[in-house]
Each structure stands twice: as structure tokens, then as C-alpha cells.
Amino acid sequence: MIVLEGVEKIYPGSETPAVSQLDMAIPKGEIVMLIGPSGCGKTTTLKMINRLIEPTAGRILLDGKDVTHVNGDLLRRQIGYVIQQGGLFPHFSIADNIGVVPKMLGWDKQQIKERADELLHLVGLEPSTFRDRYPRQLSGGQQQRVGVARALAANPPVMLMDEPFGAIDPITRDRLQDEFLEIQRTIGKTIAFVTHDLQEAVKLGDKIAVFATGKLEQYADPDTVLTRPANDFVSDFVGGGAAVRRLSLLELARLELHPIETDEKAVGNSNGHPVAEVDSSGKPVSWRHLPGADATGVALVTVPISGTVYDAVDVMLDGGAALVAVVDEQGRAQGVLHWNDLVGGLRTRERDA
Numbered sequence: 001m002i003v004l005e006g007v008e009k010i011y012p013g014s015e016t017p018a019v020s021q022l023d024m025a026i027p028k029g030e031i032v033m034l035i036g037p038s039g040c041g042k043t044t045t046l047k048m049i050n051r052l053i054e055p056t057a058g059r060i061l062l063d064g065k066d067v068t069h070v071n072g073d074l075l076r077r078q079i080g081y082v083i084q085q086g087g088l089f090p091h092f093s094i095a096d097n098i099g100v101v102p103k104m105l106g107w108d109k110q111q112i113k114e115r116a117d118e119l120l121h122l123v124g125l126e127p128s129t130f131r132d133r134y135p136r137q138l139s140g141g142q143q144q145r146v147g148v149a150r151a152l153a154a155n156p157p158v159m160l161m162d163e164p165f166g167a168i169d170p171i172t173r174d175r176l177q178d179e180f181l182e183i184q185r186t187i188g189k190t191i192a193f194v195t196h197d198l199q200e201a202v203k204l205g206d207k208i209a210v211f212a213t214g215k216l217e218q219y220a221d222p223d224t225v226l227t228r229p230a231n232d233f234v235s236d237f238v239g240g241g242a243a244v245r246r247l248s249l250l251e252l253a254r255l256e257l258h259p260i261e262t263d264e265k266a267v268g269n270s271n272g273h274p275v276a277e278v279d280s281s282g283k284p285v286s287w288r289h290l291p292g293a294d295a296t297g298v299a300l301v302t303v304p305i306s307g308t309v310y311d312a313v314d315v316m317l318d319g320g321a322a323l324v325a326v327v328d329e330q331g332r333a334q335g336v337l338h339w340n341d342l343v344g345g346l347r348t349r350e351r352d353a
Ligand SMILES: Nc1ncnc2c1ncn2[C@@H]1O[C@H](COP(=O)(O)OP(=O)(O)OP(=O)(O)O)[C@@H](O)[C@H]1O
Pocket: 011, 012, 014, 018, 036, 037, 038, 039, 040, 041, 042, 043, 044, 045, 196
């Protein structure tokens, strides 16, 4: 979808290229995370894709079409762009901010209004509450959501995101990342995303592009970058903690979990499985029986099966529990993950862990 061929940028007055001989292909519908130390050329690369910065050499193809010399304004209307803190126009209402590109494209007023409401809804903001407000009346996280909504307004196939969650507190950032992945599951855009945060790159990226000054050092899926760094630079950049970061790539749905019993009668006859007490809707609320341990006083903590092993570890540490009940969307128990599984070897359904 996005192909960079031999792309180079030398800023006027500079002797060394900010980006040199960059070859990179971003497949349709994938999220590619651009990461690297400060000043390595991530933003320059992103802005060359929508021609806010003109490359000195090389070609950029969008969907097979060379866009290196097409009209920049027209190009940018087909590419969503999200920057840190949303970059909203302070004197425009939220609805008008979202409607900027549709208005330029000549959509009629009613259509723009409906689209703004639809997108506010998509990014989790109630349209009747937010559409007439001004950016200063929104929190940082809310402004960031509007930034994403605005970039999606004219339904561009490509989105460029420059540290969109960079200035947000860690808890809100985590939530915005989850929501963003959820939205991406429905919209399937082709996305180039600049970040400083390796954890964010691992969580969101189908692929990660690791840059050193002006140069692409490795371009691979997150697991490969973490486990097989291409060279010493990437290895140093990834640093320690790769094993912990990999936990966020392991989806609970893929694991072979230990069985959990929820029938009262199973106590004393549970084949060594833990037995949980459930409420009227079938949600586990406390432990009745834990094999080889006293169940009293052991907190029953749960994690949704849509999460990762990282989420499960987080919940266990937070709750001071050596095991966690994995639950489905309705909150019903699907199985158990033990702390010991983490060191003993996690088994996936495909038996490849
Ligand atoms: N307009 C400009 N004129 C001259 N040099 C520039 C310009 N913009 C960026 N540079 C230089 O180009 C290099 C790459 O900058 P760029 O902003 O692309 O890096 P980055 O990886 O996005 O950095 P950061 O993570 O700090 O945002 C830097 O050395 C920077 O100083």
C-alpha cells in the first residue's frame, strides 16, 4: 500500500541526510510502528509520505501510484494525519474540527454533521455532549480521540500518526491504545505510526521499523525484533526486558489454560482443579477450593480472554494472587493461569510455546 524506494532527505544547510536510502513497504491494512532514538528521522519519514516534507531523492508509491510529484494538498486529503495532542483548531467546535477535510472535499452540511456524530461515537465520545464544545473544554485524552476522528473523517485508506498518545498519562494511554486497536479491527487502515515507546510499538505494531540516525536498522514483526534483533544497535535499543515485553504478544485465547470448576459439588472431587464460587450470572467471585492450598484469603482475580499474558501478570501482581481466572466476554470462567506457568513454560493450543 505504501512503498518507499530509495527515499532520502537532506535538509538545506545540512551535510548529513536526516533520512538516507530508505526502502520500506507497508502492507495494506497493517500498522507499522516507526521507532528509534530522538532525531533519527521518524517524523521526517512520516511527513515525506504525505509530502509535508519533500524528499530529496527516491520515490513514494501509494497503492502503486507514484505520489512524489502529485499536488501535495490533494494528496493530504486522502491521508489521515494525527499528531501529538490532537493538533485541533482551538476556535473550531469539535464537530467543525472533524469536518475540516469533508468540507474541503465539498460534502454537504448534513452529511458532514452526520459523519462527525458517527465518528464521535466510534471514538467513544457522546456526540450530543461533545459536538458543540471547543478543544479547550476537553481533556488531553478526549482531544486525542477527536484527533483520530478528524483523521478518519473522509475515510482515507492511509493514516499517519505522529506520537498521537505521547503526551497522555500512562493509564489513559493504555486505554486509548486498546480502543485504537479495537477501531482498527473494524476499519483496517494502512497505518504508519511514530512512537518513542517500545511497549507501544510491540503492542500496536504488525511490524516495527527500528531507525538509527537516518537509517533503517531492522524492519520485522515485534516478536522478531525482540527475540532476534538484527544487529547490536537494535539489541541495545530493545535493551533488557525483551522477555517481559513478549508477554504482551501472547494472547490468552491461544493458551492451553488449566481447567476451573464452578460447581459446588466439585469440592473434594475436583481432580486437582481449583473450584470457584460463581454469582447468579455465572461469574466467578471467590475461591472455594485450591488444590494444595488454603483458599481462604486468596483473592480471586480475573482477566478477560481477549487480553494477553501481560495483562494476566499485571492483574496477578496487582491482586497479590498466584493464579488468575480467565473469563469470557460475559465474565464466565474459561480456565486458570498460574504464576508457575510463566516460568514453567506456557503451552499454546498449537503447542508451539
Ligand atoms: N526543518 C528542518 N530543518 C533542518 N533540519 C531538520 C528539520 N527537521 C528535522 N531536522 C533534523 O533532521 C533530523 C531528523 O529529525 P526528525 O524530526 O525526523 O527526527 P525524529 O526521529 O522524529 O525525532 P524525535 O523523536 O526527537 O521527534 C534531526 O537531526 C533534526 O534536527
